[in-house]
Amino acid sequence: xxxxxKHLDVPDIDNIDVYIREGGYSALEKAIxxxxxxxxxxxxxxxxxxxxxxxxxxxxxxWEYIPKDPNLKxxxxxxxxxxxxxxxxxxxxxLRNPHQLxxxxxxxxxxxxxERAFIYIxxxxxxxxxxxxxxxxxxxxxxxxxxxxxGSGFNVQIQMYRGAGAYIAGExxxxxxxxEGQRGEPRLRPPFPAIKGLYAGPTVINxxxxxxxxxHIINNGAEWxxxxxxxxxxxxxxxxxxxHVNKPGNYELPMGVTARELIFExxxxxxxxxxxxxxxxxxxxxxxxxxxxxxxxxxxxxxQAAGSMLGSAGFMVLxxxxxxxxxxxxxxxxxxxxxxxxxTPCREGTLWMREMLESIEExxxxxxxxxxxxxxxxxxxxxxxxxxxxxxAQPVVSSIKYFRDEYEAHIKEGKCPFGGWEGxx
Amino acid sequence: MLSQExxxxxxxxxxxxxxxxxxxxNALYVVQNEEGFVAEDGMQEIAELLGMPYTDVEAVATFYxxxxxxxxxxxxxxxxTTLTCSLLGAExxxxxxxxxxxxxxxxxxxxxMFTLRAVQCLGDCGNAPVMMVGDxxxxxxxxxxxxxxxxxxxxxxxxxx
Ligand SMILES: Cc1cc2nc3c(=O)[nH]c(=O)nc-3n(C[C@H](O)[C@H](O)[C@H](O)COP(=O)(O)O)c2cc1C
Ligand code: SF4
Ligand code: FES
Numbered sequence: 001x002x003x004x005x006k007h008l009d010v011p012d013i014d015n016i017d018v019y020i021r022e023g024g025y026s027a028l029e030k031a032i033x034x035x036x037x038x039x040x041x042x043x044x045x046x047x048x049x050x051x052x053x054x055x056x057x058x059x060x061x062x063w064e065y066i067p068k069d070p071n072l073k074x075x076x077x078x079x080x081x082x083x084x085x086x087x088x089x090x091x092x093x094x095l096r097n098p099h100q101l102x103x104x105x106x107x108x109x110x111x112x113x114x115e116r117a118f119i120y121i122x123x124x125x126x127x128x129x130x131x132x133x134x135x136x137x138x139x140x141x142x143x144x145x146x147x148x149x150x151g152s153g154f155n156v157q158i159q160m161y162r163g164a165g166a167y168i169a170g171e172x173x174x175x176x177x178x179x180e181g182q183r184g185e186p187r188l189r190p191p192f193p194a195i196k197g198l199y200a201g202p203t204v205i206n207x208x209x210x211x212x213x214x215x216h217i218i219n220n221g222a223e224w225x226x227x228x229x230x231x232x233x234x235x236x237x238x239x240x241x242x243x244h245v246n247k248p249g250n251y252e253l254p255m256g257v258t259a260r261e262l263i264f265e266x267x268x269x270x271x272x273x274x275x276x277x278x279x280x281x282x283x284x285x286x287x288x289x290x291x292x293x294x295x296x297x298x299x300x301x302x303x304q305a306a307g308s309m310l311g312s313a314g315f316m317v318l319x320x321x322x323x324x325x326x327x328x329x330x331x332x333x334x335x336x337x338x339x340x341x342x343x344t345p346c347r348e349g350t351l352w353m354r355e356m357l358e359s360i361e362e363x364x365x366x367x368x369x370x371x372x373x374x375x376x377x378x379x380x381x382x383x384x385x386x387x388x389x390x391x392x393a394q395p396v397v398s399s400i401k402y403f404r405d406e407y408e409a410h411i412k413e414g415k416c417p418f419g420g421w422e423g424x425x
Numbered sequence: 426m427l428s429q430e431x432x433x434x435x436x437x438x439x440x441x442x443x444x445x446x447x448x449x450x451n452a453l454y455v456v457q458n459e460e461g462f463v464a465e466d467g468m469q470e471i472a473e474l475l476g477m478p479y480t481d482v483e484a485v486a487t488f489y490x491x492x493x494x495x496x497x498x499x500x501x502x503x504x505x506t507t508l509t510c511s512l513l514g515a516e517x518x519x520x521x522x523x524x525x526x527x528x529x530x531x532x533x534x535x536x537x538m539f540t541l542r543a544v545q546c547l548g549d550c551g552n553a554p555v556m557m558v559g560d561x562x563x564x565x566x567x568x569x570x571x572x573x574x575x576x577x578x579x580x581x582x583x584x585x586x
Contacts, residue, residue: 082548083548085508087546122548123489124548124557159441162450162454164454164490165492167545178450179447181449181450183484183485184488240550243509243512244512248552248553284507331508334545
C-alpha cells in the first residue's frame with residue numbers, strides 16, 4: 001500500500017507537467033473550488049491524520065486552533081529539519097516528489113488562511129533544497145503559488161529557509177526562533193505557536209510527511225484514509241530502516257505492520273542470518289526494544305503499550321554482536337553535543353550520562369554507575385525545558401532495563417566484552 | 426570587506442522576509458562562501474547590513490555547526506559518526522583517514538587541503554556510512570571509495586588553482 005510513494009516509479013514526477021498528468025494539483029483545485037477552508041480542516045480532522053514529525057499530534061486539531069480573526073497574519077512552517085538519528089524519509093519525499101509537499105502546503109494555507117509559508121530545511125540538505133526551489137518556481141509559473149490562485153482571491157507565498165546545523169532547531173519553537181534570526185533555542189509555552197508563533201502570528205508547524213499526506217486525503221476523503229492502518233493510527237507510515245539489515249531504505253507501509261515483517265519481509269533480514277539484539281523503532285529519542293518485541297505492531301498506540309514510541313519511525317536494527325553500552329554511549333554523545341544548554345538538567349545531565357557511559361565502555365566504570373545513570377536520566381526526563389532532554393534519557397533507561405547484564409559485564413571484566421566496535425561492521 | 430555582489434545578495438535577501446533579521450543565516454552563508462570562514466569583520470558587515478547588534482550576529486553564528494569559525498582546509502571532510510554510521514564502520518573510516526592523511530578529527534593537513542570532522546547524523550542512514558564534503562554527500566563509504574574521492578577532490582583543487 002503506497003500513498004506518498006505511489007509515484008516513485010513514474011519517471012520525472014518531480015517535473016510539474018508530469019505531476020499534473022498523474023493527477024497532481026487536483027486536490028488543490030478541489031479544495032479551493034469546492035470547499036470552504038473549515039471544510040478542508042474538517043476532512044483532515046476526520047481522517048485521523050497524526051503528525052509524522054515525532055509527537056503524533058492530531059493534524060486537523062492543530063489547524064483548528066488557529067484563530068479565525070482576519071486581521072491576524074497567519075503562517076505555516078513546514079518542518080524539514082530532519083535531524084533525528086536514523087531518520088531519512090523527508091529527504092526522499094522532497095527529492096522524489098517535491099510537488100506533493102507543495103500541494104499539501106498550499107491546501108493547509110488555504111485551510112488556516114495563511115498567506116505565507118516557509119519550509120525550514122536542515123542546512124546539510126542542499127540537494128533537496130535545490131529540488132524544492134526548482135519545484136516552487138514551477139508552481140509559481142503555473143499560478144498555484146502567488147496572487148489570486150486559481151481565481152479564488154486567495155494569495156499564498158512559499159519560501160525555503162535553510163538552517164545551519166543544529167538538531168534542536170527541529171523542535172518547533174526553536175525552529176521559529178531560528179527562522180526569526182535568533183539562536184535556535186526553544187521558547188517557553190504557553191503561548192503556543194497556534195496563538196503566537198512566527199513573527200508573533202498564529203502558526204502551524206507540520207512535518208514534511210504530514211503535509212504530503214494532505215492532497216491524498218482531500219482527493220480520496222477522510223473515510224478512505226481511516227480504513228488504512230490501525231484504528232488509532234490511520235494511514236501509512238514511511239519507515240526509515242537502517243543498521244544491520246540487508247536492504248536498508250525507506251519503506252512505506254500501513255501503520256500496524258510488525259517489526260518482524262518490516263525487518264524480514266521488507267528490509268531483507270539481517271546480514272549473515274544473525275539475530276536481532278535490539279531495535280529502535282522511532283529514531284534515537286525513543287526507548288529501544290528487543291528480539292522479544294519483534295511481533296509488536298508499529299503504530300502509535302501499540303508501541304506505546306510496548307514501552308516505546310513511534311517517534312519519527314527512524315527504525316534502527318542492532319544485531320546480536322552489537323555492544324549495547326557502546327551504542328548507548330554513541331547516542332549519549334549525540335544528545336550532549338546537541339543540547340542547547342539553556343536548562344541545567346539537560347545541559348549537565350547529558351554530560352554526566354556521556355561520561356559514565358564512556359568510562360563503562362572503556363573499562364573504568366564502577367558498579368554504582370548503572371544506578372546513577374538511571375537516576376540522572378530520570379531527573380532529566382520530565383524536568384527539562386524541551387523534548388530534547390526527555391529524549392536523551394530514553395536510550396539510557398531502556399538499555400539498562402533490557403541489558404543490565406551487559407553493563408555489569410563491562411564493569412566486572414574491566415573492558416568491553418565485545419572488544420569495542422571492531423568486528424561488528 | 427565583502428564584494429559588492431555579496432553585499433547586494435545579503436540586502437536583497439533581507440527584503441524577502443517580514444523581518445530583516447531572518448536573513449542572517451543566509452548572510453552568514455554568503456560570507457562563508459566568499460571568505461572560506463566566518464570571522465569578526467564578516468560578522469561586523471552583516472550587523473551593519475541587517476541593522477542588528479554585532480553581539481546578536483555572533484551569538485547566532487556560534488550556535489550553528491555549519492559555520493566555520495576558523496580558517497579550515499579547502500575541503501572539509503564531515504564524516505558522520507552517529508549510531509547507524511558507527512555500526513557500519515564510521516570509526517574505521519576515521520582511522521583510515523588518519524593513517525592516510527595524518528590528521529585527527531578537527532585537524533587540517535599541512536598543505537591546507539583537508540580538514541577532518543566527526544559530525545552528527547546527516548539524514549542518509551540508509552546509505553551508511555556517509556560523509557559530506559561541501560554541498561555533496563558521499564555514501565556507502567569504504568576505504569577504497571575514500572581513496573577515489575580524495576583523488577578526485579585533489580584533482581578538482583588542482584584545476585581551480
Ligand atoms: C529536539 C527535537 C527535535 C525535533 N526535530 C524535528 C524534526 O527534525 N522534524 C520534525 O518534523 N519534527 C521535529 N520535532 C518535533 C517538532 O517539535 C514538532 O512536533 C513537529 O514538527 C510537528 O509536526 P507534526 O505535527 O506534523 O509532526 C522535534 C522535536 C524535538 C523535541
Ligand atoms: S532540554 Fe536541553 S535542548 Fe531543551 S532547552 Fe533544555 S538544554 Fe536546551
Ligand atoms: S547515522 Fe549517519 S547519516 Fe544517519
